[in-house]
Amino acid sequence: MNSATDEFNPRLWVWGTNASKPRLLHSMVRVKDFDAAIRFYVDGLGMEMLGRFDITTRRSTGVFLGFGDYDAGGVLELAHKWDHEGPYTHGTGYGHIAIGVPDMTATMAKLESMGTEITVRPKALIPGGPAVAFVKDPDGYEIELIQTKRS
Amino acid sequence: MNSATDEFNPRLWVWGTNASKPRLLHSMVRVKDFDAAIRFYVDGLGMEMLGRFDITTRRSTGVFLGFGDYDAGGVLELAHKWDHEGPYTHGTGYGHIAIGVPDMTATMAKLESMGTEITVRPKALIPGGPAVAFVKDPDGYEIELIQTKRS
Numbered sequence: 448m449n450s451a452t453d454e455f456n457p458r459l460w461v462w463g464t465n466a467s468k469p470r471l472l473h474s475m476v477r478v479k480d481f482d483a484a485i486r487f488y489v490d491g492l493g494m495e496m497l498g499r500f501d502i503t504t505r506r507s508t509g510v511f512l513g514f515g516d517y518d519a520g521g522v523l524e525l526a527h528k529w530d531h532e533g534p535y536t537h538g539t540g541y542g543h544i545a546i547g548v549p550d551m552t553a554t555m556a557k558l559e560s561m562g563t564e565i566t567v568r569p570k571a572l573i574p575g576g577p578a579v580a581f582v583k584d585p586d587g588y589e590i591e592l593i594q595t596k597r598s
Numbered sequence: 599m600n601s602a603t604d605e606f607n608p609r610l611w612v613w614g615t616n617a618s619k620p621r622l623l624h625s626m627v628r629v630k631d632f633d634a635a636i637r638f639y640v641d642g643l644g645m646e647m648l649g650r651f652d653i654t655t656r657r658s659t660g661v662f663l664g665f666g667d668y669d670a671g672g673v674l675e676l677a678h679k680w681d682h683e684g685p686y687t688h689g690t691g692y693g694h695i696a697i698g699v700p701d702m703t704a705t706m707a708k709l710e711s712m713g714t715e716i717t718v719r720p721k722a723l724i725p726g727g728p729a730v731a732f733v734k735d736p737d738g739y740e741i742e743l744i745q746t747k748r749s
């Protein structure tokens with residue numbers, strides 16, 4: 448492969464170097480106000496900062512957030528272009544990321560206290576299904592909250 | 599909670615009913631040609647169909663794809679509105695989903711044989727990092743492929 452590099456940087460192989468099968472690694476969304484986004488995902492939803500990459504040549508930063516390690520469950524990348532002005536636009540294609548929460552009531556209370564925009568309050572969308580709510584993150588991305596513990 | 603339902607449907611609690619901590623469950627994108635999308639993700643990238651939900655009252659179908667079970671790594675939801683006409687639009691905000699592949703050469707060969715649009719051929723974006731490529735799925739969503747096995 449012509450992609451070989453001379454120098455091996457283990458920090459850039461956060462997903463491992465010897466995986467035997469493919470894996471869905473992360474979803475990436477671009478955010479305007481990095482601090483607001485991090486407050487929402489870390490303070491509001493309890494995600495952990497797994498890693499941060501500042502790429503000075505591209506004047507951009509990527510932050511990886513998850514609820515475990517890089518290889519334990521889904522990961523979200525927030526990308527921040529240092530020089531980007533104004534909000535990003537949302538097309539009609541991309542939907543949401545879904546986060547499973549054991550305690551929907553506590554999560555909603557926390558998000559409301561932070562001033563999060565709530566678009567659909569918790570309810571079972573389908574009879575017999577889990578409670579589902581929709582909120583917006585600071586950049587307007589839809590976040591689906593799905594209860595993962597039967598109340 | 600006012601979201602309680604009379605009837606419990608275990609099929610609708612695919613992520614479990616007793617999670618003790620939150621989890622990133624899936625990312626959802628809307629697709630126009632369901633069959634083409636499934637060919638790309640299942641035949642092209644080797645994802646497995648974890649579940650399919652036809653919601654007749656909303657005239658929509660959701661399909662969940664992953665490389666393991668619902669709780670083993672990230673999951674992608676493809677949503678298909680039966681009556682939707684024309685392509686979905688892509689804003690400037692949503693970026694991509696990233697899939698880790700052990701064998702970049704084999705994956706690229708497979709995708710090329712299927713006529714997949716390749717936007718960035720495999721190369722190490724950062725010296726010492728893994729080979730990275732970008733392709734487009736049939737709906738034009740960017741898919742980042744990241745090599746997860748050192749060649």
